[in-house]
Amino acid sequence: MSSQPSPIVIGYDGSPSSQNALRWAAAEAARQLAPLRIVEAFELVIVSRPSPGQVVPLEAVRTARQKGLEAVAEGVRLQHPGLHVETSLVSGGAVASVLDEAERARLVVLGSRGLGGWSGLLLGSVAAQVTTHAQCPVVVIPHDLRPHAQEEPTVAVGVDGSKTSAKAIEFAFDQAEALHAKVVAVYAWSSPFLTYADGASMLQFDDEKIEDEARLLVAESVAGAAADHPDVQWTTELVGGSAPQALVRRSESADLVVVGSRGRGGFTGLLLGSVSQSVLHHAQSPVAIVR
Structure with missing residues (x-):
């Protein structure tokens, strides 16, 4: 039984x-x-x-x-x-x-x-x-939740290559399959410019190479969930700037934003990371916290 x-x-x-x-x-x-x-x-x-x-x-x-x-x-x-x-x-x-x-x-x-x-x-x-x-x-x-006027439902998920991010991706694909929605895998990145204290020199980095590596990280992170949910369409969204800002902006049109409880950055003793906290406080869509 x-x-x-x-x-x-x-x-x-x-x-x-x-x-x-x-x-x-x-x-x-x-x-x-x-x-x-x-x-x-x-x-x-x-x-x-x-x-x-x-x-x-x-x-x-x-x-x-x-x-x-x-x-x-x-x-x-x-x-x-x-x-x-x-x-x-x-x-x-x-x-x-x-x-x-x-x-x-x-x-x-x-x-x-x-x-x-x-x-x-x-x-x-x-x-x-x-x-x-x-x-x-x-x-x-959100207390003022309003439905989005769009033809195709969207589930956005924050990706950073961490273990909790992998769980968030799986959750996002499960939700997208149930909602007949597409997944938008959001990765925030910035060029690691380093300026010397006296301003005399600057190390230059190849933005195109950094973006290619970010796109590869997203593809590798999403591969397993995408294979388990072959009917779910997904896209990559690379955003220059901070992850919280990127996900909050995406929440303006998403039906659900999914984040891991803690990503790669921050203090290991924290139970809830700064990205998930910021998204919780400011997102306009439902937010799922996965650990």
């Missing part, structure tokens, strides 16, 4: 951002024929000296929240007939609850910002911490 497939977990709190995330997660679960698990954290807040008549029994609050969550799940079932939808109202903080669920999930989906926190932040604390610590891929959906 086959075991139940691992679910796609959506962290839900009723905010507009989490509602966008729920729609994305439900569609993804339907495509993957995977269970959808809607998780809401129920954290007890104790108020000292409540006014008379303001005290509501804890069990009544929990029951109301559970009914609301079940209503949300029923709405998803009506929109996606046949989709297996579970709900979980978890006691405790949102970050700990979602990370616990992530240990058994194939994918975690979150809105970029929830109900709490500072309204000016582009990325909320829950999304920031979950993407940093979750062991499964995490997709973060």
Whole structure:
């Protein structure tokens, strides 16, 4: 007897951002024929000296929240007939609850910002911490997500030759196949000019040779995933400048941007690299962090 497939977990709190995330997660679960698990954290807040008549029994609050969550799940079932939808109202903080669920999930989906926190932040604390610590891929959906008006869906993936980049490429091709999309493999490069301190001399490098080597690195990095997904078309995009800027610009027209949690650069002790952090904070499309 086959075991139940691992679910796609959506962290839900009723905010507009989490509602966008729920729609994305439900569609993804339907495509993957995977269970959808809607998780809401129920954290007890104790108020000292409540006014008379303001005290509501804890069990009544929990029951109301559970009914609301079940209503949300029923709405998803009506929109996606046949989709297996579970709900979980978890006691405790949102970050700990979602990370616990992530240990058994194939994918975690979150809105970029929830109900709490500072309204000016582009990325909320829950999304920031979950993407940093979750062991499964995490997709973060912008709070102001808008569909792109284009004929062919696009999945962009950052390439740098690292191990996490290789996993991101495989994830990107899987997504592109499900979405009937093309893959754009983005590699950011710059000429390694070196100027002496006194300005007396400069070492010159062959830009054309550097670009050829970058194109070869991308081709070698993508070869395995492309062979496993022969129906997925892909292109190389070499961009002069920083990787975060290149991927954020690409997010303006992409349906999904995929990055590895950490690339070649940066400090090895960091759990989330500077590129993935920058893309998470500024991308206009959903962003997948893969490790």
